[in-house]
Amino acid sequence: MERHKNRWRAIARLFPSVSLSREVLRLAAPVTLGTLTFTLLTIVDTAMLGRLGAVPLAAAGVAGVLFFTITFPISGLSIGVQALTARRFGEGNDAQCGQVLNTGVVVSLALGTPLVLGAPWLGRIIASLASDDPQVLAAGAIYLHYRLFGAAFMLLNFTARGFFAGIGKTHHQLTGSVLITAVNLVLDYVLIFGRAGFPEMGIQGAAIASTIATGVGSLYYIAALALLPSCRHRFATFRRPLFASRWFHPIVRLSIPVFTQRLLSHGAWSVFFLIVARIGTLELAASNVIRSIYNLTVMIGVGFGTAAAALVGQNLGSERPDRAEQLAWEAVKLSSWTMMLVGLLFLFAPVWVFQIYTNDPAVIEVGRLPLMAISLVQGFAGIGLVLSQALQGAGNTRYVMFVELLCVACYLPTVYFLGLRTSLGVLGAWTGECIYWILMAAGVAWRFRSGSWKTIVV
Numbered sequence: 001m002e003r004h005k006n007r008w009r010a011i012a013r014l015f016p017s018v019s020l021s022r023e024v025l026r027l028a029a030p031v032t033l034g035t036l037t038f039t040l041l042t043i044v045d046t047a048m049l050g051r052l053g054a055v056p057l058a059a060a061g062v063a064g065v066l067f068f069t070i071t072f073p074i075s076g077l078s079i080g081v082q083a084l085t086a087r088r089f090g091e092g093n094d095a096q097c098g099q100v101l102n103t104g105v106v107v108s109l110a111l112g113t114p115l116v117l118g119a120p121w122l123g124r125i126i127a128s129l130a131s132d133d134p135q136v137l138a139a140g141a142i143y144l145h146y147r148l149f150g151a152a153f154m155l156l157n158f159t160a161r162g163f164f165a166g167i168g169k170t171h172h173q174l175t176g177s178v179l180i181t182a183v184n185l186v187l188d189y190v191l192i193f194g195r196a197g198f199p200e201m202g203i204q205g206a207a208i209a210s211t212i213a214t215g216v217g218s219l220y221y222i223a224a225l226a227l228l229p230s231c232r233h234r235f236a237t238f239r240r241p242l243f244a245s246r247w248f249h250p251i252v253r254l255s256i257p258v259f260t261q262r263l264l265s266h267g268a269w270s271v272f273f274l275i276v277a278r279i280g281t282l283e284l285a286a287s288n289v290i291r292s293i294y295n296l297t298v299m300i301g302v303g304f305g306t307a308a309a310a311l312v313g314q315n316l317g318s319e320r321p322d323r324a325e326q327l328a329w330e331a332v333k334l335s336s337w338t339m340m341l342v343g344l345l346f347l348f349a350p351v352w353v354f355q356i357y358t359n360d361p362a363v364i365e366v367g368r369l370p371l372m373a374i375s376l377v378q379g380f381a382g383i384g385l386v387l388s389q390a391l392q393g394a395g396n397t398r399y400v401m402f403v404e405l406l407c408v409a410c411y412l413p414t415v416y417f418l419g420l421r422t423s424l425g426v427l428g429a430w431t432g433e434c435i436y437w438i439l440m441a442a443g444v445a446w447r448f449r450s451g452s453w454k455t456i457v458v
Contacts, residue, residue: 016330016333016334016337017330020326020327020330023311023327023330024304024308024311024327024330024334025307025334026168027165027306027307027310027311028170028303028304028306028307028308028331028334029303030170030171030174031165031170031173031174031302031306031307032299032300032302032303032304032307033174033177034170034173034174034175034176034177034178034303035173035177035299035302035306047292047356047357048188048189048192048193048206049202049206050289050357050358050359050360051358051359052192052202052203054281054282054285054360054363055135055136055139056139056202056203057285057288057289057358058136058277058281058284058285058288059135059136059137059138059139059140059143059203060139060140060143060203060206060288061273061284061285061287061288061289062136062140062270062274062277062288063126063139063141063143063144063147064143064147064288065266065269065270065273065291066126066140066144066270067143067144067147068266068269069263069267069269070115070122070126070148071112071151071154071155072262072266073258073260073261073263073266074111074112074155074259075154075155075262076255076259076261076262077104077107077108077111077155077158077159077251077255077259078158078159078161078162079162079254079255079309079392079397080162080250080251080252080253080254080255080258081100081101081104081159081162081163081166081251082162082163082165082166082306082309082310082313082393083166083254083309083392083393083394083395083397083458084247084250084251084254084458085101085163085165085167085313086165086166086309086310086313086314086317086393087316087317087395087458088100088317089166089167089168089313089314089317090313090314090315090316090317090318094234094235094236095235095236096247097163097167098231098235098239099236099241099244099247100163100247100251101159101160101163101225101237102237102238102239102241102242102243102244103242103243103244103247103248103251104159104162104163104247105159105160105242106242106243107248107251107252108152108155108158108159109152109155109156111155112151112152112153112154112155112156115151115152116148116150116151116152118148119144119145119146119148119149119151120145122148123141123142123143123144123145123146124141124145126144136277136281139202139203142203142204142207143203143206143207144207145207146204146207146208146211147207147211149211150210150211150212150214150215153211153214153217153218154214156218156221156222157176157180157214157217157218157221160172160176160221161173161176161221163225165307165309165310166310167235168310168314169230170306170310172221172224175220176217176220176221176224179217179220180214180216180217181213183209183213183216184209184212184213187205187208187209187212187213188205188209190209191204191205191206191209192205192206192209193205225237226238254395254458255397257397257398257400257401258397258401260401260404261400261401261404264401264404264405264408265404265408267408268408268411268412271412271415272287272415272429272432273287275415275416275419275420275429276426276429278420279420279425279426279429280426282363282366283366283425283426285358285360285363285366286363286364286366286367286426287367287370287426287429289357290367290371290374292357293346293353293354293357293371296342297339297342297343297378297381298381298385300335300338300339300342300382301335301339301381301382301385301386302385302389303335304332304334304335304338304382304385304386305331305385305386305387305388305389306389308327308328308331308332308386308389308390308393309392309393310393311324311328311393312324312327312328312390312393313393315327316454321451321454324394324454325448325451325454328386328387328390331386331390332382332383332386332387335385335386336382336383336386337379337382338382339378339379339381339382340379340382342378343374343375343376343379344375345375346374346375347375347376350367350368350369350371350372351368353371354367354368354371366426367426369427370426370427370429370430373427373430373431373434374433374434376434377433377434377437380438380440380441381437381440381441383441384437384440384441384443384444387441387444387447387448388403388440390448391444391453394453394454394458395453395456395457395458396447396452396453399447400444403439403440403443403444403447404440406439406443407436407443408436410435410436410439411432411433411435411436414431414432415428415429415432418431418432419432
C-alpha cells in the first residue's frame, strides 16, 4: 500500500500545484499572452503574404529569420537588464532598478541606431545570403531594407519589457504587444493589398507595417515609463544619471553570453533556412509556415521562462533560494504540459493548421510531416526554454551559452546531412530541431538541479 502511495505522489509531482501555479501565472499569463500576441505580428505577415504566392512567402520567411539573427542577439541586453532589475527589486533597491533601466535604454539606442542608418545597404548585403532564386533574393532585400528601419524600436521594446518583468509588472508587456499586433494587422491589410487609397505594396508593405507597429509599441513603453507615477516616482525612470557606468559593466557582463547564445541560435536558424532553400522553394515556403506555427508554442515557453527568470531573481534578492527553485520547476510543469497539448494539434490536424496560412496544396503536402515531427518534442522544448531563462535570471548566462554551443554543434550537421544528403529532404532538416531540444533540455536541467546557480552574485 505504501509503495502505491509513493508512486502516486511521484506522479502527482509531475503536474502543477494549484497554490504555486497562481504565483507563476500572475507573472507568466501576461507575458505568455503578450509574446503570443507579439508573435502574431509575424503570423499576420505570413498568412497575408501566403495569399500572394510561394515566392513572397519564402522571401519573407528567410529574410525574417535573417532580420532576427541580426537584432535578436543584440536584444539579449534585456536579459541583463531583467536579471539586475529583479535582483535589486528583491533587495528593495527601487532607485537602482531605475538606474539599470536608464542605462539599458541608452545602450539599446546606441546599438540600434547604426542598423537603422545602414538599412538600405545592409538589406541588400544580407539578402544575398538568402537564396539562389533571384526572385526570392530581390523580394528578401526589399523586406530587410524596411524591417531594419525598426531595429532601434525593437531593441528599446525588449529593454523596457526586461525592466517590467524584473519588477513584476508584466501586464505592460501584454498591453504593448496587443497594441503592436493590432496596428500591424490593420497596416498589413492596407499596405500589402492596397486598401484605403494606398498602393498595393506586397512584401514591402508587410515590412513597413511591422516597422511602424514596432515604433508605436516604443511610444507606449516610453509613455508608461516616463508618465506613470508608479514608474516615475518609485523607480526614478528617465532621470539623471541617464547613463551610469556602475550598471553598464554588469549589464554587459550578463548580456554578452546571451548575445553569443542568441547569435549561435539564430545563426543556426538562418543556416537551417539556407539549407532548406537549397532543397527547394516549396520546401522553403513550407518551412516558413512551420516556423510561424512553431513560434506559437515556443512563445508559450518564453512566457513561462520570463516569469521564472523574474521570480528566480526576485527570490534570490530577498534571500529565498529554495523558493526560487520551487517556482522555477512549477513554471517548467506549466510550460511543458501546455506546449504538449498544443503539439497534439500539430500531430493530429497538420493540414488544418497549414490552411490557416496558405491554400497552396503543394506547400501543405511538403510541410505536413515536418510539422507532425516537431510536435513530438514540445515537452522537451518547454523544459529547455524555461530552465535556460531561469538560469539566466540567476546570472548563470555563461553556462547557457555553452549548452547552446553544444546543441548547435550537433544541430547543424544533422540538418545538413539529413536534409541534403538523404532522401528525407525537408523532413530530415526538421529532425535536427528535435535533436536540438532534447539536448537543450538535458543540459539546462542538469545544471539547474545542481543548485550551483543559487550562490551567483549579480
